[in-house]
Amino acid sequence: MAAKIFVSSLFLSLLLLASSTTHTTKKIRAHSPCKRLTFYFHDIIYNGKNSKNATSAIVGAPAWGNRTLLAGQSHFGDLVVFDDPITLDNNLHSPAIGRAQGFYIYDKKEIFTSWLAFSFVFYSGEHNGSINFAGADPLMNKTRDVSVIGGTGDFFMTRGVATLMTDAFEGEVYFRLRVDIKLYECW
Amino acid sequence: MAAKIFVSSLFLSLLLLASSTTHTTKKIRAHSPCKRLTFYFHDIIYNGKNSKNATSAIVGAPAWGNRTLLAGQSHFGDLVVFDDPITLDNNLHSPAIGRAQGFYIYDKKEIFTSWLAFSFVFYSGEHNGSINFAGADPLMNKTRDVSVIGGTGDFFMTRGVATLMTDAFEGEVYFRLRVDIKLYECW
Amino acid sequence: MAAKIFVSSLFLSLLLLASSTTHTTKKIRAHSPCKRLTFYFHDIIYNGKNSKNATSAIVGAPAWGNRTLLAGQSHFGDLVVFDDPITLDNNLHSPAIGRAQGFYIYDKKEIFTSWLAFSFVFYSGEHNGSINFAGADPLMNKTRDVSVIGGTGDFFMTRGVATLMTDAFEGEVYFRLRVDIKLYECW
Numbered sequence: 001m002a003a004k005i006f007v008s009s010l011f012l013s014l015l016l017l018a019s020s021t022t023h024t025t026k027k028i029r030a031h032s033p034c035k036r037l038t039f040y041f042h043d044i045i046y047n048g049k050n051s052k053n054a055t056s057a058i059v060g061a062p063a064w065g066n067r068t069l070l071a072g073q074s075h076f077g078d079l080v081v082f083d084d085p086i087t088l089d090n091n092l093h094s095p096a097i098g099r100a101q102g103f104y105i106y107d108k109k110e111i112f113t114s115w116l117a118f119s120f121v122f123y124s125g126e127h128n129g130s131i132n133f134a135g136a137d138p139l140m141n142k143t144r145d146v147s148v149i150g151g152t153g154d155f156f157m158t159r160g161v162a163t164l165m166t167d168a169f170e171g172e173v174y175f176r177l178r179v180d181i182k183l184y185e186c187w
Numbered sequence: 188m189a190a191k192i193f194v195s196s197l198f199l200s201l202l203l204l205a206s207s208t209t210h211t212t213k214k215i216r217a218h219s220p221c222k223r224l225t226f227y228f229h230d231i232i233y234n235g236k237n238s239k240n241a242t243s244a245i246v247g248a249p250a251w252g253n254r255t256l257l258a259g260q261s262h263f264g265d266l267v268v269f270d271d272p273i274t275l276d277n278n279l280h281s282p283a284i285g286r287a288q289g290f291y292i293y294d295k296k297e298i299f300t301s302w303l304a305f306s307f308v309f310y311s312g313e314h315n316g317s318i319n320f321a322g323a324d325p326l327m328n329k330t331r332d333v334s335v336i337g338g339t340g341d342f343f344m345t346r347g348v349a350t351l352m353t354d355a356f357e358g359e360v361y362f363r364l365r366v367d368i369k370l371y372e373c374w
Numbered sequence: 375m376a377a378k379i380f381v382s383s384l385f386l387s388l389l390l391l392a393s394s395t396t397h398t399t400k401k402i403r404a405h406s407p408c409k410r411l412t413f414y415f416h417d418i419i420y421n422g423k424n425s426k427n428a429t430s431a432i433v434g435a436p437a438w439g440n441r442t443l444l445a446g447q448s449h450f451g452d453l454v455v456f457d458d459p460i461t462l463d464n465n466l467h468s469p470a471i472g473r474a475q476g477f478y479i480y481d482k483k484e485i486f487t488s489w490l491a492f493s494f495v496f497y498s499g500e501h502n503g504s505i506n507f508a509g510a511d512p513l514m515n516k517t518r519d520v521s522v523i524g525g526t527g528d529f530f531m532t533r534g535v536a537t538l539m540t541d542a543f544e545g546e547v548y549f550r551l552r553v554d555i556k557l558y559e560c561w
Contacts, residue, residue: 048250059247059264059292060433060453063422063441067250077433077455079247079477081264083295101294101323102302103266105433107475108457115476117304117491119323132322132334134523135506136475136493147506147524149321150334152348157371161526184531184561187371235437246434246451246479254437266434268451270482288481288510289489290453304491306510319509319521336508337521339535344558374558 033160034186037127039120040167041084041100042092043175045070050173056082060105070172074113075106086120090167090176098122104137113138116146122154129153131181133162148183159185220347221373224314226307227354228271228287229279230362232257237360243269247292257359261300262293273307277354277363285309291324300325303333309341316340318368320349335370346372407534408560411501413494414541415458415474416466417549419444424547430456434479444546448487449480460494464541464550472496478511487512490520496528503527505555507536522557533559 046054048068058067060079065071071078081103085096102118117134130153135146148160160183168176233241235255245254247266252258258265268290272283289305304321317340322333335347347370355363420428422442432441434453439445445452455477459470476492491508504527509520522534534557542550 046249057249057264059249059252059266060455062420062431062433062455065433076457077431079266079433079453079455081247081249081266081292081294083263083300099295101300103292103294105455105477107455107477108473113457113475115491115493117302117321119302121323121325130323130332132336134321134491134508135526136495136504138495145504145526147526149336149506149523150346150348152322152332152334156348157346159524159531161524161530233436244436244451246436246439246453266453268434268436268453268479268481270450270487286482288487290479290481304489304508306489308510308512317510317519319523321508336523337533337535339509339519339521343535344533 033182033184035158035160035181035183037181037183039086039088039097039179039181040090041086041177041179043082043084043177045080045173045175047173055084056080059103070106073109074111076109078106080104082118086122090178092176097125097127102133112140127154129155131155131158137164139164139166148181155183157185157187158183220369220371222345222347222368222370224368224370226273226275226284226366226368227277228273228364228366230269230271230364232267232360232362234360242271243267246290257293260296261298263296265293267291269305273309277365279363284312284314289320299327314341316342318342318345324351326351326353335368342370344372344374345370407556407558409532409534409555409557411555411557413460413462413471413553413555414464415460415551415553417456417458417551419454419547419549421547429458430454433477444480447483448485450483452480454478456492460496464552466550471499471501476507486514501528503529505529505532511538513538513540522555529557531559531561532557 044053044055046057058078059081061067061071062077084100086098086100087094099121100118101121104114104116107115114137116137120131122128131148132150133146134149137144144164145161148162151158163180165178167178231240231242233244245265246268248254248258249264271287273285273287274281286308287305288308291301291303294302301324303324307318309315318335319337320333321336324331331351332348335349338345350367352365354365418427418429420431432452433455435441435445436451458474460472460474461468473495474492475495478488478490481489488511490511494505496502505522506524507520508523511518518538519535522536525532537554539552541552
């Protein structure tokens with residue numbers, strides 16, 4: 001009988017060990033986000049004529065560029081600051097639930113690719129606070145992953161990965177991005 | 188007797204399970220920073236006349252702006268690089284214990300709001316190493332939270348939230364910020 | 375006998391408690407990276423004459439600077455966008471296993487120091503995905519630590535510290551950096 005008890009106790013303890021390992025091994029959490037969100041944001045680049053509607057502007061450019069037209073050589077070196085509306089669907093005229101604020105740079109001469117750092121600043125409805133992003137955006141790829149490097153408010157201390165997709169574009173003035181945010185650290 | 192032992196063992200095991208969960212749930216750590224620090228930093232923007240005292244300079248601007256005067260439309264698009272002294276109190280002339288180095292952009296046409304990424308680089312006294320920050324700074328708000336995205340030296344691998352407050356300003360040349368740093372991951 | 379069993383059970387439980395604490399205390403992980411990688415990257419700044427070979431370009435500069443020559447006052451305010459080849463050894467002509475893409479700013483008037491944010495984008499061979507970096511780079515120091523703030527693909531959700539060393543430079547056009555990446559969070 002006593003031996004049986006010992007075995008029970010051992011079994012329980014081993015079970016616990018497994019459980020404790022499960023909780024602390026990050027590998028497992030990686031496979032299921034603690035929060036998942038999808039949004040769209042809309043970028044209208046200032047071109048010298050659309051002052052009223054523009055949501056972004058070129059503020060840095062290489063020696064061969066200027067600030068009202070994306071530069072040659074795949075826009076290499078252009079730096080764009082943006083304040084883009086965030087919507088729940090793909091309609092530019094849907095109510096904005098926040099703003100995507102930050103900048104991107106075009107950073108390759110041979111093909112279009114960019115690097116961006118920005119925040120989603122939510123101010124109404126379901127979400128409050130901000131999510132901060134940074135990473136490479138090889139925009140000719142169908143999907144691109146950037147890092148969620150932090151957050152505040154509802155998104156306090158969060159981390160994760162955001163998948164960007166170009167949902168639509170018109171010439172070199174309007175770009176619509178779909179963002180699928182997967183958070184793996186939720187506090 | 189044997190049953191009693193089994194119960195004791197079970198009880199202990201459940202206790203352990205609870206304890207292990209406590210240790211791994213981030214929710215709990217969120218409520219008490221592992222480190223808390225308060226500093227001030229001082230930004231003097233170059234305006235064409237204050238070369239000697241300036242600690243920052245406009246290096247990018249939209250088509251309608253220039254580099255010795257913050258642009259119209261709420262300075263939208265201005266990009267400022269800074270190397271600001273960090274002090275323990277709100278006196279610009281107190282000994283600097285490090286430098287706040289990085290950049291900010293003004294990123295909205297309608298109101299003053301910015302986005303910043305920078306480091307606190309400590310080089311003397313109590314603190315050595317660096318803390319890295321990024322996030323949106325809606326500077327008309329009394330307090331704004333940005334993310335602590337990493338650190339080195341004494342602040343190895345740290346994460347947290349920093350609350351910015353505009354402590355004083357003079358025209359559009361001098362800005363003093365108070366920063367309340369709350370670290371929730373300390374290695 | 376029963377008492378002995380109780381003791382055994384208690385002992386096992388305490389052992390478990392210790393084990394669970396070990397797993398969740400970050401202090402311990404800090405001393406041994408879960409992954410360590412060393413690379414070189416090569417930066418050739420556009421100077422108006424090297425259009426074909428240049429891998430980077432000045433795109434922002436202070437009022438006293440321009441975009442084909444690094445500015446006076448320790449290049450303070452110069453903002454450089456780059457797309458630099460990453461190699462396994464220190465030879466610029468070795469096969470590139472990815473690109474270092476992002477930007478740096480010179481951010482001090484008195485000495486050469488910079489701040490940078492960039493990604494390593496791997497596209498071939500052993501590594502796929504990206505690693506994102508940010509931090510202060512006081513480049514006159516022999517070694518400088520910046521933060522690894524996130525990653526994607528093979529480097530999903532990673533964090534760590536990267537040590538930069540200037541391996542070689544030629545005038546103010548070519549810079550070769552050695553990067554020793556130590557990851558302390560591997561998912």
